[in-house]
Structures are given as C-alpha cells and as structure tokens.
Amino acid sequence: MGRSPCCAKEGLNRGAWTALEDKILTDYIKIHGEGKWRNLPKKAGLKRCGKSCRLRWLNYLRPDIKRGNITHDEEELIIRLHKLLGNRWSLIAGRLPGRTDNEIKNYWNTNLGKKVQGQPSITSLSPKQPCNSKDKKKKPSMKESPPLPTSPKGESRVVRTKALRCTKVFLTPQQVTETQSQFNNHVGSEEERSSISSDLMMDLNDLNVGEFCFSDLLLDSEFSQFCHFDDENGKGREGCNDNGNQKNNNGENSKKDHFSPSSDEHLLYPEEMLENWTGNNCVQPDIVSDLKSLASFLDADDEWLGSEQ
DNA sequence: AAGCTGAACAACCGCAGGGCA
DNA sequence: ATGCCCTGCGGTTGTTCAGCT
The missing domain is CATH 1.10.10.60 (Homeodomain-like)
Known part of the structure; x- marks a missing residue:
C-alpha cells in the first residue's frame, strides 16, 4: 500500500524554529488542543510540516516539559x-x-x-553508533558521573526490543474481571485506589478482552503487587509477582518507590513464578520462550543488582 | 585569534501500526 | 479485505557551542 508523503516539501520552513513559530504553534494548541497534526500547520498558518509541529510541541513547547x-x-x-x-x-x-x-x-x-x-x-547491535564511534579524544563532561558497574557475567542483559516487540499477554474476560476484583480487594479504600498512579489505573481499567504489553506489566510495579493470586482460592497463580510484594497492611502503597533504584524487588521474576505464569493459559505459547529469555535476563540482573549493593 | 574537534541537542526521515471508510 | 490517513517511534543528521591546540 502506498504511502502519501508526510507533507508537501515545497515552501515549507525547515531547521530551527523561530520564537514566532513557537508562539503560533503554542497558541494554536492552547486553543484547539493537540492532534490533527497534518492539518495543523495550514490552520495555524505555519509553514511547517505537521510532523515537525508535533515534534516541536512534544519535545520542546509542551508546558510539562x-x-x-x-x-x-x-x-x-x-x-x-x-x-x-x-x-x-x-x-x-x-x-x-x-x-x-x-x-x-x-x-x-x-x-x-x-x-x-x-x-x-x-x-551495540545497531549498524551505526553516531556518537560512541567517534570519541577518539574524550572530553570531560559536566554531566558525567562515575562509570557504572559492569555485569559480572559480561553478557547482554538487554531485552532485544525487536524480538519482543509483539510480546503480549492475553487475558480472557474472566481473568480480566478477576484481576480487577483482586485489585479492588487489595486496595480497600477509595482513597487508596485513587492514589494509585494513573498509568496503573489505565492498565486495569482499559483491560478489556484485550492485551497489555508485557513490558508495561513489568514496569508497573504497583500492578505487580496486586497481581499476586494465591493458590488457596483455587485459581492458581495467574499474576506476575511471586515475591510476596503485596501491598502492606497499613494500606501504604509503594508508589513512591515506583521503579526507583531501591525497588528492585518489584522487578524480579523468579524462575518458579515464570513457570506458573507461562504454564497458565493467559500466555500465548509462542511467547513462552521470550518470557523465559526475559526471566533469565532478570535473574542475571538480580545478581548484578545484588553485587551492586 | 583562528581553526579544529567533540559534546549536546534540536530537528528530520522513514517505517510501522491502528483506525476508518 | 483493501487502501488511505494519521500518528508515534526510533534512527540519523544537522547545527551550535565550548574547549583545546
């Protein structure tokens, strides 16, 4: 299927944005909101490609930057x-x-x-390394901090994003319902629930007969806390966190530790837990190997983090 | 002082995916 | 089912500036 060019190249400004252009764009978005980038330049009177406008807004002009x-x-x-x-x-x-x-x-x-x-x-897998390849003479940088510890094993711990790109976890409608009720049970009060970060709430509330990215699941430490389904209720462990990292009894959630360096334990997935997880129907068979690779990576990560502290 | 080099970062480019007609 | 539109993403390039020779 053919793709239309992103914009007509003729007569469009390129390169650095001027203060006037910034103001026009900001004002337009303040009034009309984001989106419809393709038509935005024309409507706003900017001689810019819609993509360029979007990039400028997202990377520079947005008020929350x-x-x-x-x-x-x-x-x-x-x-x-x-x-x-x-x-x-x-x-x-x-x-x-x-x-x-x-x-x-x-x-x-x-x-x-x-x-x-x-x-x-x-x-390092990329064909080119624009900056790294040319630092013949390294200059001290103001932003630079001490070198990071290296992996004791010296092997790659990086998840290859291309390979995992389509790694999704599928839940049945019943599993979705159960997940949501587990969440509600663990987070008793309305206030507590509202204190959970918005992205977590999106993860849960938007969970239809759908899917969510495994990576998102991993990153939402709060979610992993609520995903501990015990065996007593006969459902088996469908969730993601086997470390007992549940919400504590005081009703304090660990939001403040959200992926902070001190919250390593939320990210670690023991082999046993993965077996339970992958053994469950909620994981497509063809991604089990991906998950296992990830688990071994996380194990390596665990060791590394252990030696780091 | 001038030229060179590399760091920093803004901006561009092409591709992929989702939505919709 | 197909094709187009729109948007987002990641890789790459271009530009500016500061430090060094």
Missing part, C-alpha cells in the same frame, strides 16, 4: 529501564515525567551509551 540536566536518579533510572527495554525511548520516557523520548535518546547517545560501552547492549 522538565528542563535542565538529567539528575543522577533519573540517569540511574534510564540505565535500568534501558537494560529492560532496550531502545524503546518512548516507554522509558513514560517513566520519567517531564522528560521526552528524544531527550532521553540524546542523553543516552551522548552520555550513557559511553558508560555502558563494553557491555553488549541493544545499541
């Missing part, structure tokens, strides 16, 4: 997320409020990519 240097915590988080997700910058950015995928990608390419150099990673 966090400016300034990446903090050490953010950096650690990026590294950890990259280990799990590979170059899925949008997913990584989704876990870093105020940061854009482009910013994180750039930061990785210019800073973190160097740090993890020597460790096989998804980026």
Whole structure:
C-alpha cells in the first residue's frame, strides 16, 4: 500500500524554529488542543510540516516539559529501564515525567551509551553508533558521573526490543474481571485506589478482552503487587509477582518507590513464578520462550543488582 | 585569534501500526 | 479485505557551542 508523503516539501520552513513559530504553534494548541497534526500547520498558518509541529510541541513547547540536566536518579533510572527495554525511548520516557523520548535518546547517545560501552547492549547491535564511534579524544563532561558497574557475567542483559516487540499477554474476560476484583480487594479504600498512579489505573481499567504489553506489566510495579493470586482460592497463580510484594497492611502503597533504584524487588521474576505464569493459559505459547529469555535476563540482573549493593 | 574537534541537542526521515471508510 | 490517513517511534543528521591546540 502506498504511502502519501508526510507533507508537501515545497515552501515549507525547515531547521530551527523561530520564537514566532513557537508562539503560533503554542497558541494554536492552547486553543484547539493537540492532534490533527497534518492539518495543523495550514490552520495555524505555519509553514511547517505537521510532523515537525508535533515534534516541536512534544519535545520542546509542551508546558510539562522538565528542563535542565538529567539528575543522577533519573540517569540511574534510564540505565535500568534501558537494560529492560532496550531502545524503546518512548516507554522509558513514560517513566520519567517531564522528560521526552528524544531527550532521553540524546542523553543516552551522548552520555550513557559511553558508560555502558563494553557491555553488549541493544545499541551495540545497531549498524551505526553516531556518537560512541567517534570519541577518539574524550572530553570531560559536566554531566558525567562515575562509570557504572559492569555485569559480572559480561553478557547482554538487554531485552532485544525487536524480538519482543509483539510480546503480549492475553487475558480472557474472566481473568480480566478477576484481576480487577483482586485489585479492588487489595486496595480497600477509595482513597487508596485513587492514589494509585494513573498509568496503573489505565492498565486495569482499559483491560478489556484485550492485551497489555508485557513490558508495561513489568514496569508497573504497583500492578505487580496486586497481581499476586494465591493458590488457596483455587485459581492458581495467574499474576506476575511471586515475591510476596503485596501491598502492606497499613494500606501504604509503594508508589513512591515506583521503579526507583531501591525497588528492585518489584522487578524480579523468579524462575518458579515464570513457570506458573507461562504454564497458565493467559500466555500465548509462542511467547513462552521470550518470557523465559526475559526471566533469565532478570535473574542475571538480580545478581548484578545484588553485587551492586 | 583562528581553526579544529567533540559534546549536546534540536530537528528530520522513514517505517510501522491502528483506525476508518 | 483493501487502501488511505494519521500518528508515534526510533534512527540519523544537522547545527551550535565550548574547549583545546
């Protein structure tokens, strides 16, 4: 199927955006909202490609963009997320409020990519390494921090995103209902429920006879906490967390630890749990091997994290 | 002071996937 | 079922600037 060009190239501005263009775009979006990028330039009176407008808005003009240097915590988080997700910058950015995928990608390419150099990673699988390949003479950088520990095994722990791209977990309608009621049982009060992060709520509420990404499941530590289905109720363990990382009795959820460096345990999936999980109907047979690969990766990750602390 | 080099980051490009007619 | 539109994503390139020689 043919694709129409993204926009007519003639007569369009390219390159750096001017302050006036920024203002026009911002004003237009304030009034009309985001979306319909293709028509936006024409309606707003901008001589720009719709894609360009979208990019400019998302990466620079959006009011919730966090400016300034990446903090050490953010950096650690990026590294950890990259280990799990590979170059899925949008997913990584989704876990870093105020940061854009482009910013994180750039930061990785210019800073973190160097740090993890020597460790096989998804980026090393790319045909080209724009920045890493040309640092003949390394200049000290203000943003640079001490090198990261390397894996004791020296093997790749990065999930190859291409291979896992279509890895989905399918739930039957009944399983969806059960999952939601488990959630409601674990999170007793309305206030507690509303305190759960919005992305988790989306995961649960949007769960129709559908699917959710395994990677999202992994990343939603809160979700994994509520996914502990015990065997006594006869349903078997369908969920994802076997570590006993349930919500504590005080009703405190671990939202503050959401994927923080200190919340490693939420991300670790023992072999046994995976067996239960993959043995269940909710996982398509053809992705079991992917999940097992991921489990072995996580085991390696566990060791590494253990030696790190 | 001028030229060179690399870092940082903004912007572009092509592709993929979902939605819809 | 097919094809088009729209959007999002990741890879790559271009530009600017600071530090070094």
